[in-house]
Amino acid sequence: MLEIRDLHASINGNEILRGVNLRVNAGEVHAIMGPNGSGKSTLAAVLAGRDVYSVSRGTVTYEGKDLLEMDPEERARGGVFLAFQYPVEIPGVTNSYFLKTALNAIRKHRGLEELDAVDFLKLIRERMRLVDMEESFLHRPVNEGFSGGEKKRNEIFHMAVLEPKLAILDETDSGLDIDALRIVADGVNKLRRKDNATIVVTHYQRLLNYIIPDFVHVLVDGQVMRSGGKELALELEEKGYDWVKETPENVTT
């Protein structure tokens, strides 16, 4: 589904990603861990098409197409979804208007009819239940005045409505209380299918008890320093990142 090869990306002349390799197949869950500032969010943003980063080398292939050639909206319509580490507030645009616009743009691209108000409401009510969100959040401006945890939950709600093929969740667990963490993880699990894939960026092994990854990768200084199964997360928890830095072992899955 996704193949990243030797990806180099920089911002303001600083190279942040320095040769990332990663391969994600349909049906898989990949976890990306790594110290602060190692480039995890940069990788996520480059995949979503944020143009403040310039890619100097490498390729990203998504469903056989050159992902880097595509505009952010084309990527989204093609099934790529990024849950932001810091969701953006959009004053004056209600959550439901925003989602309806997004969903219909995606549906139009896929040759489906736009949903009318009734069908749309039915759909979002159902998806809200999945993340246990209150109706009032529909009528509030996107993320404006939401608490940290509410913003994260709203990202998963967006994901539940838009049904992406490749979801990248950037620290969606940070800032969630224990109950919310379980609800969000349950939501992600319920949305899992054979034909979609998830990349979860996280600092905490705890999340991976709920969303069980097929692979864990450790990103250090803009490179995947180590990859392994779900045990790797436990090992990291115990030994810390220095252990990876000291015994680098570049593995590509």
Add this chain to the structure above:
Amino acid sequence: MGQQHAWYEKQFESFERSLNGDSRTPVHKLRRSAITHFLSRGFPTTQEEEWRFTNVQPIASRTFIPSIGRPEARLTAGDIDRLAFPAVNRVVFVNGHVVPELSSTRLPQGVFAGSLAVARRNHASVIDRYLGASVRGTESAFTALNTSFLQDGLFVHVPDGVELEEPIVAVFIAAGASGGFAAHPRNLFVLDERASATVTEVYVTFGTSDYLTNAVTEVDLSPGARLEHHKVQSESRDAFHVGFTHVRQKTSSVFHSTSVTLGGSLVRNELISVLSGEWCECTMNGLSVGSGTQLLDNHTTIDHATPNGRSWEVYKAILDGSSKGIFNGKIFVRKDAQKTDAKQTNKTLLLSDSATIDTKPQLEIFADDVKCTHGATVGQLDEQQIFYLRSRGIGVDQARDLLTTAFGLEVIERVKNPSLRSYMERILRQRLHEERVRTAQ
């Protein structure tokens, strides 16, 4: 003024001759002193501080013939619905003169809302008491010109304790194929003690383009009166519009206003409220949308003259092309006006590199125990917000459109009446859509 001077003098003389029996009335005394004032003063120049950024030469160098008497304009109620919107109480004016067959109101007993010219027959005492009262002596050239050719406009009188549910909508239509004329509508709203009303002025154009609207509105709010006021100006982008609104607020009165400016090539709006009694509330919200070479100037004054007044002001502008916005927001807190609470915000969204804004908050505070804040921001659309929308599948043009509309809607959402709110929302969306289509070409 030279040549213009003689021309205006002549226009006034011939207007005066057409008036017959009106020349002995107090109203005509106002006209005579106004024309003297206008002729001695002339149009303002950019040398005057108040007009520094707005050069009125395009108006001053021309001769716009005052529209005397009602012109021919074949309009139907359906046209008015399209030009404005359906309303229970709707008074229609063409070039400043009422069109009775297109106007209708359903009002409680004792309330008047209709033609000032008609009202002069039965409401002379109220009119003579308030008309011109707030501007006499201090008027600008434009206001003096309006008074000189004063004939008709919307007159509203709501007696003690009457609370009107349905808004009163005045639709001012500029019409006439040839252009080159000036409409000088003169409005007067008098709300007696504890009276409450919603009054909306809509300025539109029908099949003409090159003309001047020079409107004056005077408002008097007795103790405890509440007025929700709107001024929506969506005239031709070749029209000139100068508007002056003066509000006098007595004890515990509430003035809540929204001004929406979408049309006009050169627009100057001046809005003044004097809080002359204690415990008054004053809200002034405004939105301007400019493109091409439009010049949109908003001058506001909130004059806290007595203690315990509160005011809120939010003025926004969306400027594209090489349009120019001007905002001057004066807030006076006089020596006696202790415990005043005033908040002013001015935000501008620049959609192109050649659009500009001159913004000047002007707070003059002479009392010591007050709370006054102001803030002004000028910026482009937020790249992070655009990216967030795009990352959800929304195209870049639609993303920009959505954010621009949201910026403008923030002002309109504060309009209390739902049908007026949705009308304003509709014309804002239309205006921005036109813009997008135009830029895309």
